[in-house]
Amino acid sequence: MVTASDNINTNMDNNNGMSYDELIIQLKSMRAQIDHHRQLTKELHLLDTQYWYISAQDRNGSLPEIGLTNAHTGDITEG
Numbered sequence: 001m002v003t004a005s006d007n008i009n010t011n012m013d014n015n016n017g018m019s020y021d022e023l024i025i026q027l028k029s030m031r032a033q034i035d036h037h038r039q040l041t042k043e044l045h046l047l048d049t050q051y052w053y054i055s056a057q058d059r060n061g062s063l064p065e066i067g068l069t070n071a072h073t074g075d076i077t078e079g
Contacts, residue, residue, distance in 0.1 A: 018026065057063050 054063070
């Protein structure tokens with residue numbers, strides 16, 4: 001018994017293109033790439049938002065001064 005999937009595979013094979021199964025594999029791979037890109041884009045937007053929030057706080061003078069230790073002397077300096 002010939003199924004619809006077999007007919008599609010035969011038709012695609014006759015056109016020297018991908019078979020139906022190859023096409024499905026490619027589409028699944030593309031979907032994984034799109035999902036990965038979507039996650040990267042979300043992370044990019046989050047980092048961008050955090051950067052602009054911190055920059056705005058810095059411009060307003062709302063950020064506390066952070067004391068840094070001098071590696072040579074061990075003294076703590078402000079800012």
